[in-house]
Amino acid sequence: MKRLFDFVISVCLLVVLFPVFIIVALLVRMKLGTPIIYKQQRPGLYNKPFFLYKFRSMSNELDIKGFLLSDEKRLTTFGMALRKYSLDELPQLINVIKGDISLVGPRPLLMRYLPLYSKEHLRRHNVRPGITGWAQVNGRNSISWEEKFNLDVWYVDNYSILLDLKILLLTVHKVFKSDGINQEGHATVEDFEGYQKEKSKALN
Numbered sequence: 001m002k003r004l005f006d007f008v009i010s011v012c013l014l015v016v017l018f019p020v021f022i023i024v025a026l027l028v029r030m031k032l033g034t035p036i037i038y039k040q041q042r043p044g045l046y047n048k049p050f051f052l053y054k055f056r057s058m059s060n061e062l063d064i065k066g067f068l069l070s071d072e073k074r075l076t077t078f079g080m081a082l083r084k085y086s087l088d089e090l091p092q093l094i095n096v097i098k099g100d101i102s103l104v105g106p107r108p109l110l111m112r113y114l115p116l117y118s119k120e121h122l123r124r125h126n127v128r129p130g131i132t133g134w135a136q137v138n139g140r141n142s143i144s145w146e147e148k149f150n151l152d153v154w155y156v157d158n159y160s161i162l163l164d165l166k167i168l169l170l171t172v173h174k175v176f177k178s179d180g181i182n183q184e185g186h187a188t189v190e191d192f193e194g195y196q197k198e199k200s201k202a203l204n
Contacts, residue, residue: 001161006103010096017090024055024087031078032056037091042108045128050100052108053091057082086175092131104164105130106152109192116194117149124152127159134163137170145192 014021028036035056042052057079061069068074082088095101101108108129117124135143135151155163 002102002159002164003099005161005164006096009103010093014093014097017093020087021090024082024090027078028055028082031076032059041111042129043111043114043125044100044108045125047114047125049111050095050108052100053094055082055088055091057088089131096131100128102128102130104132104155104167106133106155107136113192116192120153121146121149123156124149126156132167132171134167137167137174140174 025036038054038056039051040054041049044050057076058071058074059076059079061074079088092101096103105128106124114122133152134155135148138151139147
């Protein structure tokens, strides 16, 4: 049921939003150059890796030593607008159609985070990751990693089609309000450094 729901809704959204998809792609090409689509390997269901697609929202500017500048310096006003309204996430509808991810589920994070989770939080990968999720409508990037992972695990244990519909409706509301896009003091969100370090930060 969930897979059928994901496929049908994603195909419909891709058809309806196709003009927006093309316009955003052209703007990314004009303002940020190529590649238009940014792809990165992420862990999917049961940690199986796949390539996640997003529209680029950062430039490729380098420092004098040839290294990429910090996120703060590469994230342009245009890129911030894409993130504010989640337009950079549109290519992930292709991931949903392919079966890599779901419309709703824990957000797919970086491959290098896999060995850093606690055993309990690793259960967030027992379902397909999603474009949006329970953590995204309950704080997104404004809450701690531990809070996010607790919400992800809660979703794994309480999944239902009705819950998915609720999350999708709340997501639309959150996008228009632009809640929790960035973590305070960061252009995006602070790296996850491991379960023990998160516990230590919380105590301090």
